[in-house]
Amino acid sequence: MTDAFSGTDQQLPADHITVKSGRVGLLLVNLGTPEAPEKGAVRRYLGEFLSDKRVIEIPSLLWQPILRGIILNTRPAKSAAAYRKVWSERGSPLAAITAQQAELLQPRLGDGVMVEWAMRYGNPSIPAKLEALKQAGCDRILLAPLYPQYCGATSATVVDKASEWLGDKRSQPAMRTLPPYYDDPAYISALTKDIGGQLDTLEFTPEVLLLSFHGMPQRTLELGDPYHCHCQKTARLLETALARSDIRMRATFQSRFGRAKWLEPATDAVLAEEAAKGTRRLAIAAPGFSADCLETLEELAIQGREQFEAAGGKQFAALECLNAREPGMAMLEAIMRRELAGWL
Numbered sequence: 001m002t003d004a005f006s007g008t009d010q011q012l013p014a015d016h017i018t019v020k021s022g023r024v025g026l027l028l029v030n031l032g033t034p035e036a037p038e039k040g041a042v043r044r045y046l047g048e049f050l051s052d053k054r055v056i057e058i059p060s061l062l063w064q065p066i067l068r069g070i071i072l073n074t075r076p077a078k079s080a081a082a083y084r085k086v087w088s089e090r091g092s093p094l095a096a097i098t099a100q101q102a103e104l105l106q107p108r109l110g111d112g113v114m115v116e117w118a119m120r121y122g123n124p125s126i127p128a129k130l131e132a133l134k135q136a137g138c139d140r141i142l143l144a145p146l147y148p149q150y151c152g153a154t155s156a157t158v159v160d161k162a163s164e165w166l167g168d169k170r171s172q173p174a175m176r177t178l179p180p181y182y183d184d185p186a187y188i189s190a191l192t193k194d195i196g197g198q199l200d201t202l203e204f205t206p207e208v209l210l211l212s213f214h215g216m217p218q219r220t221l222e223l224g225d226p227y228h229c230h231c232q233k234t235a236r237l238l239e240t241a242l243a244r245s246d247i248r249m250r251a252t253f254q255s256r257f258g259r260a261k262w263l264e265p266a267t268d269a270v271l272a273e274e275a276a277k278g279t280r281r282l283a284i285a286a287p288g289f290s291a292d293c294l295e296t297l298e299e300l301a302i303q304g305r306e307q308f309e310a311a312g313g314k315q316f317a318a319l320e321c322l323n324a325r326e327p328g329m330a331m332l333e334a335i336m337r338r339e340l341a342g343w344l
C-alpha cells in the first residue's frame with residue numbers, strides 16, 4: 001500500500017508513524033454546572049449557558065443586553081445559594097454523578113472502549129475530552145448526550161459543540177451520536193425497576209405520583225421540537241409499566257425560566273392544585289434527568305415539598321434519578337453496546 005508521500009523525496013511527518021489509532025471512544029455528556037456554589041462561578045456558567053442560541057432563541061442584539069445588564073447581575077447570587085443547599089463533597093451533584101456513571105461504565109464495556117465524560121457548559125469541556133480521546137488513539141467516537149428526550153436546547157447543542165471541534169481537524173475521528181431513548185424498552189424497564197423499588201420502600205403509599213420533566217418554551221414545541229411528545233410518551237409507557245392502579249400519575253413540566261409561556265401543566269402549580277383538592281400523600285419523580293442536579297434536589301425536593309405542604313399536603317417524597325445505581329447502569333451499558341455495534 002502506498003501513501004501520500006511515496007514517490008516523493010519528502011519525509012513523513014514525525015507523528016505519522018507514532019500516532020495511535022484503532023480504539024473506540026465513548027463520551028457521556030450532560031448539561032453543565034458551575035465550578036463552585038459561588039456568585040462568580042455561577043455567573044460564568046450562566047453566561048455561557050444562556051448565550052447559547054439553542055437555549056435562548058431571541059436575537060443576540062436584543063438578548064445579550066438583557067442577559068448582561070439584568071440576569072447576570074441578579075440570578076447568580078440566588079442560584080449560588082440554591083447550589084449551596086445541594087453541593088456535595090465531590091462537588092456539583094450533576095458532575096459528580098456523571099463522573100461516577102463513566103467510571104462504572106468503563107469496566108462494563110471493557111478495554112476495547114475508552115469511556116470519558118464532559119459537560120456542555122463549563123468543565124470538563126466537550127472539546128477537551130474529544131481531544132483526549134483522539135490523543136489516546138480513538139478513531140471512532142460515540143457521542144452520547146445523556147438526555148432520554150430529544151430537545152434542541154440540550155441534545156442538539158452537544159452535537160453542535162462536537163461539530164465545532166471536528167471542524168478544525170485535518171484528521172477527524174469517525175463520530176456517531178446516541179439517539180434519544182425516551183421509549184427504549186431498556187430505559188422504561190430501568191425506570192420501572194428503580195422508581196417501583198423506591199415507591200415500595202417509602203413510609204407511605206402516595207395517592208399521586210408526579211412525573212416531572214424539565215420544561216421548555218411553548219413556542220419551541222410549535223416550531224417543531226419533539227421534546228414535549230417524547231416526554232408524554234415516556235410518561236405513558238412508564239405509567240403502564242409501573243402498573244400501580246392505586247397511584248394516580250401525572251406528567252408535569254418544571255423549571256420555568258423567563259416570561260414566555262412554557263410547557264404546561266407546571267409542576268409547582270400542580271403541587272399546589274393537588275394539595276388544594278385534597279391530595280395528602282404525593283411522590284415526585286424526574287424521569288427526564290439522568291442524574292440528580294439542582295433542578296431535582298433543590299427545586300423538586302426542597303421547594304416542591306414546601307409548595308405541597310404550604311397548600312395542605314401532608315406526606316411528600318422526591319424520588320432519586322437513575323444516577324449510578326444498577327438499573328440505570330445496566331440500561332446505559334445496553335444502549336451503548338447497541339450503538340457501538342459494528343465498532344467493537
Ligand SMILES: C=CC1=C(C)c2cc3[nH]c(cc4nc(cc5[nH]c(cc1n2)c(C)c5CCC(=O)O)C(CCC(=O)O)=C4C)c(C)c3C=C
Pocket residue numbers: 031032033034046054055056075079092094147151153154214215216217255257288289292293294295
Ligand atoms: C433535562 C433536560 C433539560 C432541558 C430540556 C432544559 C431546557 C432549558 N433549561 C433552561 C434554563 C436553565 N436550566 C438550568 C439548569 C438545568 N437544566 C437542566 C436540564 C435541562 N434544561 C439541568 C440538568 C440543569 C441543572 C444544572 C446543575 O448544575 O445542576 C438553569 C440553571 C439553574 C439556575 O440558575 O436556576 C437554567 C437557567 C432553559 C432556558 C431551557 C430551554 C430552552
Ligand SMILES: [Fe+2]
Pocket residue numbers: 214255
Ligand atoms: Fe435547564
Ligand SMILES: [Fe+2]
Pocket residue numbers: 255294295299
Ligand atoms: Fe430551577
